[in-house]
Amino acid sequence: MASTSKRYLRRPALTLAVTLVVMAVTAACTADSGGDGGGPVELTLLDHQEPRVELLKKLLPQFEQDMKEQGKEISVKLLEGPAEDTQFTTKLTLDYNSGNAPDVASFGNSGAVDFATSGFLLDLTPMTEEWTDWDDHFYEQLRKELVQPDGKIYVVPREAQIVQLFYRKDVLQSDGISTAQPQSWDDLLDRMTQVTRESGEPSLLFPAGEAWGGGTFFEGFIHLMLGTDSSLYDAEESKWIVASPGLTDVLTYYEALTEAGVMPVDPLLNPEPWVPTKYEAFPKGDLVATTCGTWCWIFDWGPNGAAPIDGLFKKVSTWEFPTKSGEDTFVWGSSGWVWAISADTENPEEAWELVKWLASGDFMAQNAVAVGAASPRDDLRNVKPYSDYDFLIDAERQLPKARSFVSLPGTDKIVQAVGEATEQVITGRMSGEEAAEFLAERATELLGEDNVKTL
Amino acid sequence: MRRVDGWRDTLTVMAFLAPALILIGLFLVWPALWALYQSFTNKALTGLTAMNPSFVGIDNYTRLLADGDFFASLLRTVAFVFFSAIVGQTLFAFLIAYLMANRPGWKLRAVPVFAVIFVLPLAVPETVAALTWASMVNGTESGFINRIIGVLGAGPIQWLQDYAMETVTIVNIWRGLSFAMVLFIAALEGLPRDVLEAAMVDGASAWQQLRWVTIPILRPQILTFLMLTTITTFGIFGLVYFLTRGGPGNATEIVGIYIYKQAFQFFEIGYGSAAGVLLLAILLGLGTYYVRLMRDQV
Numbered sequence: 001m002a003s004t005s006k007r008y009l010r011r012p013a014l015t016l017a018v019t020l021v022v023m024a025v026t027a028a029c030t031a032d033s034g035g036d037g038g039g040p041v042e043l044t045l046l047d048h049q050e051p052r053v054e055l056l057k058k059l060l061p062q063f064e065q066d067m068k069e070q071g072k073e074i075s076v077k078l079l080e081g082p083a084e085d086t087q088f089t090t091k092l093t094l095d096y097n098s099g100n101a102p103d104v105a106s107f108g109n110s111g112a113v114d115f116a117t118s119g120f121l122l123d124l125t126p127m128t129e130e131w132t133d134w135d136d137h138f139y140e141q142l143r144k145e146l147v148q149p150d151g152k153i154y155v156v157p158r159e160a161q162i163v164q165l166f167y168r169k170d171v172l173q174s175d176g177i178s179t180a181q182p183q184s185w186d187d188l189l190d191r192m193t194q195v196t197r198e199s200g201e202p203s204l205l206f207p208a209g210e211a212w213g214g215g216t217f218f219e220g221f222i223h224l225m226l227g228t229d230s231s232l233y234d235a236e237e238s239k240w241i242v243a244s245p246g247l248t249d250v251l252t253y254y255e256a257l258t259e260a261g262v263m264p265v266d267p268l269l270n271p272e273p274w275v276p277t278k279y280e281a282f283p284k285g286d287l288v289a290t291t292c293g294t295w296c297w298i299f300d301w302g303p304n305g306a307a308p309i310d311g312l313f314k315k316v317s318t319w320e321f322p323t324k325s326g327e328d329t330f331v332w333g334s335s336g337w338v339w340a341i342s343a344d345t346e347n348p349e350e351a352w353e354l355v356k357w358l359a360s361g362d363f364m365a366q367n368a369v370a371v372g373a374a375s376p377r378d379d380l381r382n383v384k385p386y387s388d389y390d391f392l393i394d395a396e397r398q399l400p401k402a403r404s405f406v407s408l409p410g411t412d413k414i415v416q417a418v419g420e421a422t423e424q425v426i427t428g429r430m431s432g433e434e435a436a437e438f439l440a441e442r443a444t445e446l447l448g449e450d451n452v453k454t455l
Numbered sequence: 456m457r458r459v460d461g462w463r464d465t466l467t468v469m470a471f472l473a474p475a476l477i478l479i480g481l482f483l484v485w486p487a488l489w490a491l492y493q494s495f496t497n498k499a500l501t502g503l504t505a506m507n508p509s510f511v512g513i514d515n516y517t518r519l520l521a522d523g524d525f526f527a528s529l530l531r532t533v534a535f536v537f538f539s540a541i542v543g544q545t546l547f548a549f550l551i552a553y554l555m556a557n558r559p560g561w562k563l564r565a566v567p568v569f570a571v572i573f574v575l576p577l578a579v580p581e582t583v584a585a586l587t588w589a590s591m592v593n594g595t596e597s598g599f600i601n602r603i604i605g606v607l608g609a610g611p612i613q614w615l616q617d618y619a620m621e622t623v624t625i626v627n628i629w630r631g632l633s634f635a636m637v638l639f640i641a642a643l644e645g646l647p648r649d650v651l652e653a654a655m656v657d658g659a660s661a662w663q664q665l666r667w668v669t670i671p672i673l674r675p676q677i678l679t680f681l682m683l684t685t686i687t688t689f690g691i692f693g694l695v696y697f698l699t700r701g702g703p704g705n706a707t708e709i710v711g712i713y714i715y716k717q718a719f720q721f722f723e724i725g726y727g728s729a730a731g732v733l734l735l736a737i738l739l740g741l742g743t744y745y746v747r748l749m750r751d752q753v
Contacts (some may be wrong), residue, residue: 090719091647093500114501211702213720266616269703409502416721427704 002095026444027259040073043349046095048081048088048101051299051303051370052337059366063357067406074350077384086213096120101342104358106119109335110218110415112155113407122341127352128153133360137377139399142335145406155338156359159373161421162395163332163400166296167289168282171195181319183252184326185227188289192262195288205277205290208254208422209268210319216422217415218405220292223332224250226403227323229261230455240410242359242417243440243454249324251439254425254434265426280306289319294395298372333402336373368392374399412445487735494729500722508725513730524705525730528713532689535624535709540688543628545681548635553637553665556643559651577633585697588626589615615699619706623695630694642676645671671751675749682745686738710734 045060047053060076067074072214079102081088091113095101096115107115115121116450128134134143142157165188169179173189175198182188188204197201207220225232230246233239243246257263264287267276278300281287301309303317310313320329339358341351357363359377367384368375380386381393421439424430430438444452459468465694482629495516498508519525534719551573555566563569576584591599614622646669654668670677692711695701701716708716714734718727 084721094719097500097505116501118501118505167526209704211700265704266613269702269706272618388597412501412722423704 012029017345039410040075042075042077042348043076043104043347043351043354044079044102046079046081046092046105046438048083053080055366055370059363063354067353074353076354079343091257099344101344102349104339104341105346106158106337106339106353108213109338110407110411112338112355113409114412116148116154117409120343122343122345122348123152123155124156125152137210137378137379139378141399142376145404146335149409155340156355157335157376158339159336159368159371160376160396160399161293161334161336162320162398165289165292166292166316167319168285168315168316169317170290171285181329182322183329184322185324188322189256189260190287196262199286201263201286203288204257204262205287208426210419211273213269214415217417221250221418221422222405223291224253226330227321227454234453237453239451239453240443241455242443242452243436247439248436250434251425251435254422255432258426263426283307283309294374294392295372297391306395330403331398332404334404335376335398342380349390410447410451414443417446490569490728490731494732494751496725498548498724499545515726519729521735525713528708528710532709536685539624539627540631540684541681542629544635547628548632549639552636552639552643556640558643559648560655573636574633578632581693582697584630585694590700592622616703619699620705623698623707626698631684638676638680642673642680646672676744678749682742685741689738
């Protein structure tokens with residue numbers, strides 16, 4: 001009986017063992033053997049947000065056609081990432097880390113330094129040196145801004161952005177409040193306090209808190225910081241300045257805005273805080289002034305935007321950012337999104353052809369109009385459809401004199417610390433001065449004592 | 456059952472167990488060991504430590520144990536587990552199962568209809584459930600819940616702003632009811648009828664039957680469910696993330712969201728792994744405690 005049972009057991013065990021071996025061999029044989037070079041090339045391109053993706057879908061066939069006419073068989077597979085910026089950045093970062101990165105990707109300029117420092121991006125310096133457009137047409141300010149700490153270039157601008165204060169001039173006029181350029185922070189606060197007194201609603205938005213992610217820093221905090229006499233980074237010592245009079249002034253100003261009731265605090269604590277503020281309260285006229293960029297004319301409040309405003313150009317106008325002292329108001333000007341090539345790409349030359357095409361002429365002009373951006377090069381003002389958008393060309397004219405902040409290694413940690421510190425202020429847990437101390441401690445903890453200094 | 460005898464039998468047994476063991480090893484054991492290793496490094500997803508992480512010993516753990524935000528998220532999680540899993544899911548599911556199960560002297564009509572209604576949460580993927588609820592508890596007048604209370608004359612309530620933790624607790628109770636209910640119904644309908652009938656004959660009231668007969672007999676199943684729901688709720692992420700992202704502020708930042716933020720928003724893999732390992736240790740401790748309770752019962 002025992003030997004019969006053993007025979008019965010042996011057969012299925014043998015079958016199972018053979019099956020497993022066959023499966024393993026089959027899997028090995030069907031593994032992608034990859035191409036040996038030469039012949040058609042398929043590039044992968046990762047982007048997100050509907051207007052950007054739709055434009056690529058429409059125009060990439062033109063690129064493929066242009067390449068064919070040059071005798072190059074290059075096709076592009078478009079990959080669409082999550083719509084929200086934070087989630088898209090997470091996905092792209094994980095892709096770079098896992099070795100599954102697309103050949104070409106587009107992301108916010110502020111991410112370039114981290115990706116470049118991590119070794120994820122292809123060094124484009126030799127390519128840009130050979131590309132006459134780079135020196136001849138791209139704005140010098142933007143070219144310089146994109147040079148990374150190692151002196152190399154890893155990204156090419158997709159667009160340029162001007163960020164300033166957008167305000168509802170119709171609401172101010174009907175309230176009898178001046179629409180003249182506010183010169184100082186106090187001037188701005190006084191006017192917005194009057195508005196809030198009239199309406200009972202928060203009237204001014206400088207993004208703050210953790211929910212807004214990088215937007216708290218790049219759409220809020222930095223535009224106040226640039227209006228002080230302090231700097232965030234000491235280039236000579238290569239150290240972040242985590243405590244300074246300017247930092248304290250900025251956080252104290254957030255405190256003043258909160259105490260005056262002009263800041264919309266509750267929405268800032270929620271996921272997607274831009275929705276109840278920029279997409280609901282501003283179109284409604286409850287929120288009267290907010291920081292925003294060139295994209296807001298089209299992406300946010302344009303006819304096909306997230307929250308269209310009828311009669312946009314009659315109702316909305318812009319101010320430059322006031323400063324603490326009241327001298328020299330300014331706008332922020334920088335690359336918006338950039339193009340980058342993965343360091344692991346198997347087709348660097350073809351990928352560079354794609355990036356050059358995307359950073360030139362027709363595509364760039366259409367991209368600027370699709371997302372609401374200024375051109376980062378000076379030779380598109382006569383290229384349709386960009387040539388029809390005077391307000392974008394006006395924004396482009398402001399680039400040479402605009403202020404900006406160059407992202408450096410550790411910027412992500414400063415951004416994190418600023419988000420946490422501003423959240424302490426707007427929730428009333430800390431005063432501006434206490435939050436400044438908190439920011440110094442937190443930034444030191446995140447960056448390391450060797451990388452920070454105080455003033 | 457025949458004993459495994461000899462190397463051929465052993466090989467056969469291992470051959471059949473191999474696929475499952477390989478999968479468990481690859482997708483459970485290996486990631487846990489890898490996370491443990493990462494927790495002793497300063498590995499990040501960007502920056503210099505992305506390319507060249509270094510061993511930092513217990514620095515991540517030291518930092519974690521000094522991090523007020525981590526402990527705050529842990530406390531929130533404990534409260535969330537207690538109210539949604541232990542009290543909410545277990546009690547409500549037991550009550551519903553008790554009403555729906557066939558027992559001597561009790562048979563509810565239209566049980567299939569109720570069964571479909573209560574099993575529905577199980578059929579819906581977690582993300583879909585979260586987004587559906589987010590729409591229902593929308594703080595504007597057009598939110599489904601606000602429309603209902605609007606009919607009663609109450610104003611729109613910002614559920615995810617003013618009652619965020621309460622809302623996610625209710626959503627998690629709803630989500631976990633189905634599984635609990637199915638488990639308890641099966642257990643209740645498997646009760647020995649003669650014991651229940653004897654209790655009825657002896658004049659025990661419904662409450663006395665429940666308290667002194669039913670619950671003691673079902674204690675192993677109740678403890679099993681408590682263990683499962685405690686562990687799964689402790690580690691919950693998707694449901695809360697898609698509802699509130701841990702907000703407003705960090706009002707609903709449970710430990711799963713805290714770990715996600717550290718690892719995938721701030722890209723600090725080493726630090727996030729340390730938090731994950733600590734969570735794993737807590738859950739192992741809880742699991743061991745429950746197993747001991749069940750063993751004592753036996």
